[in-house]
Amino acid sequence: NEYADISLKDIDQVAKSSFPLCMRHLFEKLREDHHLKHGGRMQLGLFLKGVGLKLDDALAFWRAEFTKKVGSERFDKEYAYSIRHNYGKEGKRTDYTPYACQKIISSAPGVGDHHGCPYRHFSEDNLRAALGRMGLSSRGMEDVMDKVRNKHYQLACTLTFEAVYGTSCDAGINHPNQYFEESQKILKS
Ligand code: SF4
Structure with a gap:
């Protein structure tokens, strides 16, 4: 697109x-x-x-x-x-689709794995540090951590998006590629 x-x-x-x-x-x-x-x-x-x-x-x-x-x-x-x-160039030539948030959130990363959803799988300290690097204020961070505590991981991600780009995301985040596209729309507008 x-x-x-x-x-x-x-x-x-x-x-x-x-x-x-x-x-x-x-x-x-x-x-x-x-x-x-x-x-x-x-x-x-x-x-x-x-x-x-x-x-x-x-x-x-x-x-x-x-x-x-x-x-x-x-x-x-x-x-x-x-x-x-x-990319569908080998094997059954299926064109594999990118994972949605739900699939990522319900994955079970083991030791040494880095996949998964940070809102669900990071320790609180690591998540706070990562959000700090994304530029969230302490107020914004507390709002995000509140959603995380209530296990609303996609809402936590949506609040992060809103804090980073300074705009509302009414649809909510449900796919990493959607996050990317919404962000590009804002940055390129
Ligand atoms: Fe988690 Fe956000 Fe990635 Fe979805 S896009 S899996 S909510 S970090």
Whole structure:
């Protein structure tokens, strides 16, 4: 769609300005560790496909990070296939769709995993720190934490969106790609 076509050279800037917290976290961890486990690769990979990252760019993006750790032969052997698979180019050629919030919130990340929804899966301290880095005021943060305590994770994300962009989001957040698109609409208007 018209807002969603990101290229590799913009990806860091766009991640900072428009990704919801779940995807910012995966993105930052990938840049930091040069690796993500399967659940993270699926959650972030399909999201990036949804925001319009083309297959060739996606391969270049993952390759650049993973080969800092595993070497390009192993990348081609073990990881490139599943990226092409996500784009429907391998296996049953299903075109996989990005995960909605509900699916992400109900996932069960284990030790060393970075997928999931931070509002649901982060410790309170980590969540507060992450919200601080997104620029929330202490008042805004308390409103978000209140929703989290009541297990209203998507509402917590919606309040974060409203605080970050200074505008209301009446529809509420129910999909990371929707968060991205609404954000791009605001930033590009
Ligand atoms: Fe991501 Fe949805 Fe959680 Fe927001 S509510 S952080 S978009 S999974």
